[in-house]
Amino acid sequence: MSRAEDIFQKLIYFGEEAIDDYIINRQAEELFLDFKQATPGIGKNVTSLPRDDRKNLAKCISGFGNSEGGVIIWGVECSRDIDIGDVAKAKVKVHNVHRFLSWLENAISGCTIPSHNKVRNHIISIDENGDGFIATYIPKAEVSPLMSTVGNSIYIRSGSNNVPAPYSVIAGMFGRRPQPNMELIISDKKIEVLDNAAENKIYDLETKTPKKPEKYVKISFAVHGRNDSSVIARELYLSCTTSHYGSEHNKVRFLNYNQMDSIHGMSNQLNLITRPELRLPPRSTFKFTNVEIILTQHTDDDFLFDGIIGADEAAPRDFRIYINKNTLRSFVARVIKGEEDEHLFYAEFFTDFMRSDF
Numbered sequence: 001m002s003r004a005e006d007i008f009q010k011l012i013y014f015g016e017e018a019i020d021d022y023i024i025n026r027q028a029e030e031l032f033l034d035f036k037q038a039t040p041g042i043g044k045n046v047t048s049l050p051r052d053d054r055k056n057l058a059k060c061i062s063g064f065g066n067s068e069g070g071v072i073i074w075g076v077e078c079s080r081d082i083d084i085g086d087v088a089k090a091k092v093k094v095h096n097v098h099r100f101l102s103w104l105e106n107a108i109s110g111c112t113i114p115s116h117n118k119v120r121n122h123i124i125s126i127d128e129n130g131d132g133f134i135a136t137y138i139p140k141a142e143v144s145p146l147m148s149t150v151g152n153s154i155y156i157r158s159g160s161n162n163v164p165a166p167y168s169v170i171a172g173m174f175g176r177r178p179q180p181n182m183e184l185i186i187s188d189k190k191i192e193v194l195d196n197a198a199e200n201k202i203y204d205l206e207t208k209t210p211k212k213p214e215k216y217v218k219i220s221f222a223v224h225g226r227n228d229s230s231v232i233a234r235e236l237y238l239s240c241t242t243s244h245y246g247s248e249h250n251k252v253r254f255l256n257y258n259q260m261d262s263i264h265g266m267s268n269q270l271n272l273i274t275r276p277e278l279r280l281p282p283r284s285t286f287k288f289t290n291v292e293i294i295l296t297q298h299t300d301d302d303f304l305f306d307g308i309i310g311a312d313e314a315a316p317r318d319f320r321i322y323i324n325k326n327t328l329r330s331f332v333a334r335v336i337k338g339e340e341d342e343h344l345f346y347a348e349f350f351t352d353f354m355r356s357d358f
Contacts, residue, residue, distance in 0.1 A: 004032045004069035008122070008137040011073070016125040019076060019091060019133060026087040029160035032069065034060055035076035035086070038094040049103035055150045057104065057136070058111035062148040063155035063162030065116045065141035066173065070157060073124070074100070075133035085160050093131040097123055101134055112146040142181070142230050145173040180233035182310055184317040184356055185224040185285060191345050192218045193336050215336045219293040219349060225309045225317075226285045233280040235312040237273040238288040241266075246303035246328050251294040260288070280311070293321075297336070299329040319356040 011018050021027075022035075029035055039050040049057065057072070064070035079089040094100045101121055109115045118139045126132035145154045145165065154170055155162040165173070196214050227233040238260070242252045254270050259278065263271040272288065280286050288309065295303075303323040310316035323331065335345050 002069055002139065004064070004071055004137065004139065007033055007071045008120075008135055011071070011124050011135045012122055016133065019073065019088075019124065022073075022076070022088040023090065026081070026084075028081070028084045028088075029078065029086045031067070031157055031159065032064075032071065034064075034070060034072045034160070035078050035088055036072055036074050037077055037092050038074055038100055040092075040095070042095060049100075049107040053103075054107055054111070057107060058148040058150040059155055059162045060136070061108070061111050061116050061119060061138050062146045062153070063157045064138040065112065065146045066144050066155060066165065067140065067157035069140040070138055072136040072138070073133065074136065075124075091133070093127070094134060096130050097126050097132040097134060098130065104134065104136065110149060112148055114143055114146065116141050116146055118142075142178055145170060178229065178231045180227055180231050180280075180311050180314040181229040182233060182236070182314045182317055183226040183228045184309055184319055185226055186221050186319070186350065186354070187224060188220070188222040188290070189346060189350055190218075190220045191335065191342065191349065192220075193338065194218055214297075216297075217295045217332050217335050219295065220290060221350075222290050223288045223307065223309065224285050225280075225288060225311070227280045227282055227311070229314075230282050232282065233311040233314060234278075235273060235276070236260075236278070236280060236286055236288075236309070237311070238270070238307065238309050239272070240270040240291075240305065240307040242268045243304040243306065244302045246301050246323070246325060247296060247298045249294075249296045249298045250303070251292075252305065253292040253294075255290040255292065256287075257289040295328065295332050297329065297332050299325050299332065301325055303328050317356065319354065321354045323353050 027033070036056050039053050042050060060070065060072050075092055075094045076088050077090045077092045078086040081087045101123060104121050108119045116138065120137045122135045122137070124133040124135050147154045154165045156165045156169060193215055196216060223238060225236055240254070245252065257272055260272040260274050263273065265271045302325050303321065305321040307319045308316050331348065334340060
């Protein structure tokens with residue numbers, strides 16, 4: 001997940017509380033974030049996005065799209081801070097937020113040449129009068145440069161501003177081939193409580209004999225990469241390292257990666273890369289491997305698992321599973337006890353413990 005998408009997801013999840021947090025902490029506009037006020041006093045006879053708002057939208061789509069992406073929050077007033085620039089000062093709600101959203105959606109395709117078809121809008125919150133806040137997410141464009149149709153300029157993001165791109169930058173954009181974009185997908189999530197089976201015996205560290213039957217937790221999931229671009233991806237790779245297992249009794253296994261070549265590393269690592277003849281078409285998904293994690297109640301250390309996927313000429317995507325030893329011990333005991341809703345365990349493991357793009 002990119003930094004811009006992370007901001008957008010935060011606004012979706014926390015709603016207006018996220019805006020309050022920005023104002024309290026005097027969040028400054030930056031490389032991935034812009035605050036805008038909508039044009040006030042719009043009459044009923046207006047049927048499209050007002051000129052100033054369209055100008056702001058076009059510059060941001062060009063600037064963010066030609067850079068690394070970004071988010072506009074509509075409905076926030078800024079004030080100038082000499083040391084850090086424009087900071088969030090107060091909420092100024094967008095009037096008739098559903099109408100404004102419709103105007104944004106209709107204006108996007110005409111804001112740049114070529115059009116940026118990945119721009120998304122989301123109503124952050126709306127009050128009883130129909131007023132509220134909107135977030136506009138502008139990912140990095142697959143085809144660049146994007147020229148704003150308002151002023152016919154090509155913008156890039158520089159600090160907290162959208163500025164006209166220098167000639168040398170524009171020349172580089174025209175000469176740059178589209179790059180693949182690999183997105184991480186975790187699927188087939190499962191959490192099971194199993195009895196100690198023969199193939200998974202938990203051994204006593206002193207006698208090396210099987211301990212008496214006990215229950216353990218098996219967590220399994222599949223790691224996929226999606227080529228979310230308009231070009232073919234080649235030489236896909238996956239690397240995983242388990243730095244801490246939480247216990248000598250715990251295990252991490254990798255299954256079903258027959259389409260990939262394994263590169264020998266340390267005993268706690270998995271290094272995979274696709275064979276030269278494999279190519280991943282645009283908008284398609286490739287399964288790297290299945291992962292199984294065995295967790296027991298014998299916990300004396302943290303659990304730390306790091307993974308990274310990518311492809312030739314594509315930015316890598318990181319993911320991490322980290323559980324401190326006390327939380328791990330409690331989590332395993334609660335799952336085995338089984339007195340809580342299993343959906344809570346899924347959310348806890350795959351949302352709280354597993355994070356992506358650090």
